[in-house]
Amino acid sequence: MNTAKTMALVAHDNRKRDLIEWVQWNYQTLVNHKMVCTGTTGRLVERAIGKKLEENGLPAAGFDVVKLKSGPLGGDQQLGAMIAEGKIDCVIFFWDPMQPHPHDVDVKALLRITVVYNVPTACNRATADFIISSPLMSEHYQPAQKDYSQYLHRDTLGSQTPGEKRKEAR
Numbered sequence: 001m002n003t004a005k006t007m008a009l010v011a012h013d014n015r016k017r018d019l020i021e022w023v024q025w026n027y028q029t030l031v032n033h034k035m036v037c038t039g040t041t042g043r044l045v046e047r048a049i050g051k052k053l054e055e056n057g058l059p060a061a062g063f064d065v066v067k068l069k070s071g072p073l074g075g076d077q078q079l080g081a082m083i084a085e086g087k088i089d090c091v092i093f094f095w096d097p098m099q100p101h102p103h104d105v106d107v108k109a110l111l112r113i114t115v116v117y118n119v120p121t122a123c124n125r126a127t128a129d130f131i132i133s134s135p136l137m138s139e140h141y142q143p144a145q146k147d148y149s150q151y152l153h154r155d156t157l158g159s160q161t162p163g164e165k166r167k168e169a170r
Contacts, residue, residue, distance in 0.1 A: 002089075002140060003138055003139060003140055004032060004033055004034065005033045005034070005089035005090060005137060006033065006034045006036060006087060006088055006089050007030070007033050007034065007035055007036070007088075007089065007090050007091075007092060008035075008036045008037070008079055008082070008083075008088050008090070008091040008092065008093070009023070009035055009036070009037045009041060009042075009045055009092050009093075010037065010038050010041055010071065010075075010076075010079065010091070010092070010093040010094070010095075010110075011041050011093070011094040011095075012071075012094065012095050012096040012099070013096070014096040014098070014099060015094035015095065015096050016040070016041060016044060016094075018094050018125060019041065019044075019045075019092070019094045020044055020045070020048050022092075022094075022125055022128055022129075023045050023048050023049060024048050024049075024052055026132050027048070027049045027052040027053070029132055029137070030049060030132075031049060031053070031063055032138075033137075034066070035049075035065040035066065036065070036066040036068065036079065036082065036088065037065050037066070037067055037068065038067075038068045038069065038070060038071045038075030038076065038078075038079060039067070039068070039069060039070030039071060039073070039075050040070065042065045042066070042067030042068070043065075043067065045065050046063075046064065046065040046067075049063055049065075050063065071106065071107070072106070076106035076107060076109070076110045077106060077109070077110075079091075079110060080106075080109055080110050080113045083110075083113050083114060083117050083119055084113060084116075084117065086117070088119060089119070089120075090119060090120040090121070090122075090131055091110075091114050091119055091120070091121040091122070092121075092122045092128045092131070092132075093110070093111070093121060093122070093123055094123070094124070094125070094128075095107060095123055111123075116146075116148075117145070118143045118144060118145060118146065119143070120143075
């Protein structure tokens with residue numbers, strides 16, 4: 001990880017207000033990093049940071065947010081692909097534990113992939129505060145990666161090839 005991180009910011013509808021409050025509180029740190037967001041969250045984050053910069057007499061023109069599709073329309077999967085490709089350094093995902101979501105399987109897959117690739121992930125404000133205030137946010141950091149080579153090369157068919165299994169079944 002470089003000193004400037006690529007941060008994914010995601011929030012379910014009932015948690016967008018919480019995320020935007022967190023963004024406004026931490027905007028001075030966030031502007032030093034690249035933001036990737038799903039759907040509406042990206043537009044809200046960009047607007048909130050732009051407003052804070054303007055209020056403080058700073059140029060907002062150079063700051064932009066990479067906006068993916070809405071989560072239920074494939075944005076969660078786009079973000080998961082970016083994580084698998086090593087393009088995301090941390091994820092701040094304020095999800096709503098009190099509401100069912102039509103894309104729950106996508107949410108679960110996204111959270112699973114953050115664990116597979118050892119990407120720091122915050123699902124609430126307290127954890128997000130710990131991540132954003134960590135000294136590692138401004139330092140070069142290389143997270144440890146689990147070696148999945150044994151899993152990738154496992155023998156799923158036993159010692160027989162698919163052709164041998166078909167012959168034996170006849």
